[in-house]
Amino acid sequence: MESALTARDRVGVQDFVLLENYNSEAAFIENLRRRFGENLIYTYIGSVLVSVNPYKELEIYSKQQMDRYRGVSFYEISPHIYAVSDNTYRAMRTERKDQCILISGESGAGKTEASKKILLYYAVTCPTNDHMAALGDRLLQSNPVLEAFGNAKTLRNDNSSRFGKYMDVQFDFRGAPVGGHILNYLLEKSRVVHQNHGERNFHIFYQLLDGGDDNLLNTLDLERNPQNYHYLVKGNCPRLSSVSDKNNWKVVMKALPIIGFTEEEKLLNIIGSVLHLGNTQFGEGEEGETYITTETQINNIAKLLGVDGSALREALTHKKLTAKGEEMISPLNFEQAVSARDALAKAVYGRTFTWLVEKINHIMLWGLLDIYGFEVLQHNSFEQFCINYCNEKLQQLFIELTLRSEQEEYETEGIAWETVQYFDNKIICDLIEEKHKGIISILDEECLRPGETCDVSFLEKLEDTLGGHPHFVTHKLANGKTRRVMSREEFRLLHYAGEVNYNAATQFKNSLMKLMEILMSKEPSYVRCIKPNDAKQPGRFDEVLVRHQVKYLGLMENLRVRRAGFAYRRRFEAFLQRYKPLCPETWPNWHGRLADGVLTLVNHLGYKAEEYKLGRSKIFIRFPKTLFTTEDALEAKKPDIVIMIQSGWRGMKARRRAKRRRQAADLIRRFIKGFIYRHEEYCPENEYFLDHVRYSFLKNLRKNLPKSVLDKSWPTPPPSLVEASEHLRRLHMRNMVIKYCRRVQPEWKKQMMQKVEASEIFKDQKDSYPQSVGRLFLDSRLEREQINLKVVQTLGNDKVQYGVAVIKYDRRGFKPRPRQLLLTNTFAVLVDRTKIKQRIDYAALRGISVSSLSDGMFVLHMPSEDNKQKGDVVLQCTHVIELVTKLAMMANKVNYVNISPGSIRFAVARGKEGIIDFVRGSELKVAKGKRGHLLVVSQRQF
Numbered sequence: 001m002e003s004a005l006t007a008r009d010r011v012g013v014q015d016f017v018l019l020e021n022y023n024s025e026a027a028f029i030e031n032l033r034r035r036f037g038e039n040l041i042y043t044y045i046g047s048v049l050v051s052v053n054p055y056k057e058l059e060i061y062s063k064q065q066m067d068r069y070r071g072v073s074f075y076e077i078s079p080h081i082y083a084v085s086d087n088t089y090r091a092m093r094t095e096r097k098d099q100c101i102l103i104s105g106e107s108g109a110g111k112t113e114a115s116k117k118i119l120l121y122y123a124v125t126c127p128t129n130d131h132m133a134a135l136g137d138r139l140l141q142s143n144p145v146l147e148a149f150g151n152a153k154t155l156r157n158d159n160s161s162r163f164g165k166y167m168d169v170q171f172d173f174r175g176a177p178v179g180g181h182i183l184n185y186l187l188e189k190s191r192v193v194h195q196n197h198g199e200r201n202f203h204i205f206y207q208l209l210d211g212g213d214d215n216l217l218n219t220l221d222l223e224r225n226p227q228n229y230h231y232l233v234k235g236n237c238p239r240l241s242s243v244s245d246k247n248n249w250k251v252v253m254k255a256l257p258i259i260g261f262t263e264e265e266k267l268l269n270i271i272g273s274v275l276h277l278g279n280t281q282f283g284e285g286e287e288g289e290t291y292i293t294t295e296t297q298i299n300n301i302a303k304l305l306g307v308d309g310s311a312l313r314e315a316l317t318h319k320k321l322t323a324k325g326e327e328m329i330s331p332l333n334f335e336q337a338v339s340a341r342d343a344l345a346k347a348v349y350g351r352t353f354t355w356l357v358e359k360i361n362h363i364m365l366w367g368l369l370d371i372y373g374f375e376v377l378q379h380n381s382f383e384q385f386c387i388n389y390c391n392e393k394l395q396q397l398f399i400e401l402t403l404r405s406e407q408e409e410y411e412t413e414g415i416a417w418e419t420v421q422y423f424d425n426k427i428i429c430d431l432i433e434e435k436h437k438g439i440i441s442i443l444d445e446e447c448l449r450p451g452e453t454c455d456v457s458f459l460e461k462l463e464d465t466l467g468g469h470p471h472f473v474t475h476k477l478a479n480g481k482t483r484r485v486m487s488r489e490e491f492r493l494l495h496y497a498g499e500v501n502y503n504a505a506t507q508f509k510n511s512l513m514k515l516m517e518i519l520m521s522k523e524p525s526y527v528r529c530i531k532p533n534d535a536k537q538p539g540r541f542d543e544v545l546v547r548h549q550v551k552y553l554g555l556m557e558n559l560r561v562r563r564a565g566f567a568y569r570r571r572f573e574a575f576l577q578r579y580k581p582l583c584p585e586t587w588p589n590w591h592g593r594l595a596d597g598v599l600t601l602v603n604h605l606g607y608k609a610e611e612y613k614l615g616r617s618k619i620f621i622r623f624p625k626t627l628f629t630t631e632d633a634l635e636a637k638k639p640d641i642v643i644m645i646q647s648g649w650r651g652m653k654a655r656r657r658a659k660r661r662r663q664a665a666d667l668i669r670r671f672i673k674g675f676i677y678r679h680e681e682y683c684p685e686n687e688y689f690l691d692h693v694r695y696s697f698l699k700n701l702r703k704n705l706p707k708s709v710l711d712k713s714w715p716t717p718p719p720s721l722v723e724a725s726e727h728l729r730r731l732h733m734r735n736m737v738i739k740y741c742r743r744v745q746p747e748w749k750k751q752m753m754q755k756v757e758a759s760e761i762f763k764d765q766k767d768s769y770p771q772s773v774g775r776l777f778l779d780s781r782l783e784r785e786q787i788n789l790k791v792v793q794t795l796g797n798d799k800v801q802y803g804v805a806v807i808k809y810d811r812r813g814f815k816p817r818p819r820q821l822l823l824t825n826t827f828a829v830l831v832d833r834t835k836i837k838q839r840i841d842y843a844a845l846r847g848i849s850v851s852s853l854s855d856g857m858f859v860l861h862m863p864s865e866d867n868k869q870k871g872d873v874v875l876q877c878t879h880v881i882e883l884v885t886k887l888a889m890m891a892n893k894v895n896y897v898n899i900s901p902g903s904i905r906f907a908v909a910r911g912k913e914g915i916i917d918f919v920r921g922s923e924l925k926v927a928k929g930k931r932g933h934l935l936v937v938s939q940r941q942f
């Protein structure tokens, strides 16, 4: 809206509601004309889009344009069909209501083009998933022609969809890359659509052009892959009829029986062919051009359809020769073509043509629209009676809905509703459709009545029943002037569009009712198409023709209803936001209630009481003039605003800088003071500094906490935190230990306990201890099978907990003998292969002696008074530390281990004593020494 206001001098108003003289048809048409002259073909009436057919390609449908309209508020940028598309889509998403877009206008006004644009917009901008998005892109890239297929050429419109709209996506691949790309595209497209579309079939048409498409044919390789023909031929028979290349035709014929058509496909082909024939007839005689249907082509089609060629030939009886000497079917007139068409439909499929078209309609394009959850309704039939009647109904519905929503808005805003003068054509609709009294009822009755029925008797019946109706006129009922321009078979209805003549009726009412139902159940959007001239020429604006359409489409009524007293309405925020620079009290920001702000603003601007009203959330402005004046004021103020904003901005920046400087200086000052007072008690002078120091320490500590129990590092705390820091350190250590212990397995725990015990006994006492630290203690040094079975049996319930190979030395001669030492829970035994030689009860054990060197000697001291014992036991073991630790722990005699430097004394028997001397030497040696001592030489440990 805003941009519209700025540009209004150049191109009129972008929204008719801003037309000052909104009751003037001339002003309305002048606005259309001015805009049309600037190639601005779209104009709003509120939310209705009026579109004037430009009859030339405009650069306004690109991807960039689509992006401009995505998610943008309806009035923010210039009117466009994309704005309607986008708005509808978003309304569906946000309000979760079905939407429909009603496109109306006479033949050639651009309805089909409009729906194609809408469809393309959705295909490109509202993908349902990535895959669809990719397809949308390609759709745009490959410059598709979303073409209405099978449309006939009428006198009014070369492209007319006279037989009902059924479109399909027909791609124009001229100039597009050929080969695998296209084929993949087709395959992919049909798959996607199929996925999204359940059992409904979606058909892709490839426009088979003479010659130029050999590449595609090669790619499809129909000779070898006849099933690919599927992608070529579906529904495209009309085109086939214009295939001139004999080879292509051969390929096609060859492929057909292999593929086989489903009933539905056959139907499509029939319709296609029929329509092509139909097209031929409506041409304006460009002989030798596109629309020629030759005898050969007719035969081909007949062959393809599997029908007798005579059915076709008979229908098209006029033949003549072309310049080349080919026999050509000459153009038929409209009626001849229609009956040919109907006859063919009946002959081939046993159905009426309308039935076939409806069926096709159902299957085809609307499928694609369904994918996006949209329905685009186009109404065609305008039979004239039906066209007019349909228009009456649509107009009535439109007025009703618009009035209702207008009234609702006024009500919500708390603004009094002012009666709007418009032609309510309910009276006309009633006249047509009312039960018993309506024209349709009378017609039905007349048709069912026994005896001769003709137009005249029907007209007489109408005159009888409706004679007094103010909107019904016939030749007989009319005054002299009207009588001169009316024929005797016509009746005339008088309504908003002036007078509309009617001469026949059909069963049309029911299908129209269906349309109404659809419209009522969905949220409608409107596109009103206007044809600017009959010559299909760009740049020509035929005022008479346009005036007729403006009347016929009831656009003035639309505008009158939409204006309903006020030209413009806007939410308070938006209004205030835009115009606040115009009033010192509202600039730069208004801080009170929005309504008060708006009031202050309009008072300042000098709005008169009758010029505006404030609703609950919107301001309503009665005359466009008021708004334009305000816009002009804004425009004039713009340079000032720029300066205001700039100086305001500069001042604010300077103030911010000064404030930051002040804060920084304060901070530094507090820091210095705090530092000076840092050793004092916590006081206002040092609180900031101390807090900061503490905070920094704790923050630093958090980052540098020791990660393992072995890591003894700890950040140095500030004096005020020494105690707390120590506390934290211990807590942290304990935490780590607890965490560590929780993770220790029972096996490992046992190992650790033994190792700790070994450390208690041997650390710093015995040379070989450090070496043992890194080696794990084993559960046993003997495998189960190394212990004799008889020994195990003898031990019975006393299970061997640990076993190891040892050397026992005779007490007297020190003769070495290999033995096994087995530990049970309560005693140890010395075993010689199968025999237990000695049992040593732990309870009786008086002590265990080892040397301080690295040898493996150890002595078990036994009580001398025990007669059974023959004295102490002298043993040697490679795993002395492990063995002694385990033995001492099992015997619960850890404190009985004695580590002697130099020598060990032991009891030989009854008071006699033996001595073992320990020395360091170059190699390990155990031998008899001087004075009967045993000499043990240990290697030095490094």
Ligand SMILES: Nc1ncnc2c1ncn2[C@@H]1O[C@H](COP(=O)(O)OP(=O)(O)OP(=O)(O)O)[C@@H](O)[C@H]1O
Binding pocket: 053, 054, 055, 056, 057, 058, 105, 106, 107, 108, 109, 110, 111, 112, 113, 114, 157, 159, 160, 161, 162, 380, 529
């Ligand atoms: N927006 C547009 N831009 C360019 N050309 C257009 C546009 N709209 C319509 N036309 C031109 O006008 C021709 C007729 O338009 P279209 O076929 O859409 O009319 P219609 O209202 O669907 O007619 P009918 O009711 O007879 O089917 C198109 O073939 C095209 O050449």
